[in-house]
Amino acid sequence: MAKHDEFDDFFGDEDDTPVVDTRADGRLLRVPLRRLAPNLVNPRIDFGTEAELIDLGKSLLRRQIQACPAVSRSAYLKLWSDHAERIGDVDYVLVTGERRYRGATAAGSPTLNCVVDDGLAKDRKTFMEAVVSENVDRQNFNPIEEAYAVQSLVAEFGSNRAVAQHFERVDGWVTQRILLTHLASEAQDLVRTKAMPLDAARSLGKLARDNAWDGPKQLAWWADEQKQRATASAERSAAKKAGKASAIPKPLTGVKRAGAQQEADQFYGRKTVSTGTVPGEPQVAAQQAVISAAGEGAGPRPSDEPAHQNRVPDPRPAGKEVETAGVTSDGPWHSGAALMDAAVERLSPSERSKFVLRYFQVSSGVDAVIEDMRGTLTVEDRSSLAVILQQIASGLLR
Known part of the structure; x- marks a missing residue:
């Protein structure tokens, strides 16, 4: 039990939870980059520009505050044995932190701090939850990456509802994101660059799924949708101006x-x-x-x-003066x-x-x-x- 003294009593600190050495399950290591590989199931594909990665790598050279979670090579290959050749002869595989890995590589950093915990590779479901949750919770994904991340979770958890319950979301949260996976690559690029709003993208994804639309049909729908939105916007602007004009009184004649x-x-x-x-x-x-x-x-x-x-006419009784000195x-x-x-x-x-x-x-x-x-x-x-x-x-x- 931790030592208890009068300062604990004064401040009301009654937490006797001891400090535990977790090196058996979670070891903080400084791993050379050549002995480290990113996992091959990460749904994230946008890691920033080369200049942005170099800036990140220089920052890591000065100080790496957040360590990257990783698992041993053997623990990872128990889940995906067919990845052995692609990850190469490394000692550890990243769970998250691939952007930091790329930044360190771009800046010429020799090492990266990692917390190794093979418990994250207990099964595919646990590993994928660890891969995706950090990005979903922090909203680090763009909408398309998030869609494929949620889709991969559904594959491991077995249903949309299971994923929604795990992340404490409504079922529709899962469905709306998976709809974006039905978009053609051209339409997905519009979503990534924010040229197509999410409400339209989800509507298009549903139509593409239900009608098996290819890329040209999806782009044709978006072109028509843009015209309808422009017309509706113009009508709203005209109605707003008309409302202002009707509120102004006209000259009397x-x-x-x-x-x-x-x-x-x-x-x-x-x-x-x-x-x-x-x-x-x-x-x-x-x-x-x-x-x-x-x-x-x-x-x-x-x-x-x-x-x-x-x-x-004066409404007051005759002869009554105004109650002001000197004024009648x-x-x-x-x-x-x-x-x-x-x-x-x-x-x-x-x-x-x-x-x-x-x-x-x-x-x-x-x-x-x-x-x-x-x-x-x-x-x-x-x-x-x-x-x-x-x-x-x-x-x-x-």
């Missing part, structure tokens, strides 16, 4: 503009001028009323009636409309234009629309929206 003018009259406490004109035609008197609201210059209100007769109901503060009249009369023409535009934005809900669309509008869209709002303001002031 005809009766709608006249209605907006009447709302402005009510806001400023003016009488609405009835013109009797045909709907849609310019209503001169109403336009003059809007101009009088915005004002062409400071001065008295152009009205034959006293100004107080055009104001909104006789001043312009007795109603919102009178206060706005007083403010407008003191604005320059350009300020009046901004004032009317701002009122329209708030009263019509344009502000809320702009805020909703702010995150989706491009700079060009915002510029177009600004122009439309200016047109609206001009329509109200004409």
Whole structure:
């Protein structure tokens, strides 16, 4: 039992598991590359470019942190006796770490650190699980390599479900990967280079399996699929642009503009001028009323009636003063409309234009629309929206 002292009590460390020497089953050795060979059942075929392998090899020359798992030559040949001539006269066979082996070879490194454990060669199932699991768990395979790796596991485990349960995945995880093995080499190259997305590759793999399609038929299907995807993408873009356009209010014309003018009259406490004109035609008197609201210059209100007769009636009891020191109901503060009249009369023409535009934005809900669309509008869209709002303001002031 490991030594126990007061530090263990203080930190709550009650782990008495002893350190075990595992050299009988797992020995760390520095193996010369000439006495070492990669296994011949590794589904991985993409190990990187020559330059990448040289960089890896130089890194291993400085320090190899992760040792490569390996088995003895005799243990490996018990599983695949027909590989004897191909692996040559070596002492050990790699389980994983072929990329490190290739990198060390490319950089001229003489040795590679290996952990030798013949328990990994207990049977083919155990060996293949060790070969594949590291790459699958760490996602070091490209999709095609992963497909053939999973296929090799199915051959050893006996069924898709057995493999899925071993790796704690759903059955579909195995099926979807094996579908890629039915692709022709040309289609597989498209998947490796990411020119064909995985969803399309799996659909094509199923069609190729069920219909026994050869390479040309598979490529023809992909060409047609690309056209359909491009069309669908264009339709989505058009629908998105149409949605943005419908959210922007159109300039008011005809009766709608006249209605907006009447709302402005009510806001400023003016009488609405009835013109009797045909709907849609310019209503001169109403336009003059809007101009009088915005004002062409400071001065008295152009009205034959006293100004107080055009104001909104005061809802408070007669004679009650505003509860503000020095301000009574006789001043312009007795109603919102009178206060706005007083403010407008003191604005320059350009300020009046901004004032009317701002009122329209708030009263019509344009502000809320702009805020909703702010995150989706491009700079060009915002510029177009600004122009439309200016047109609206001009329509109200004409």
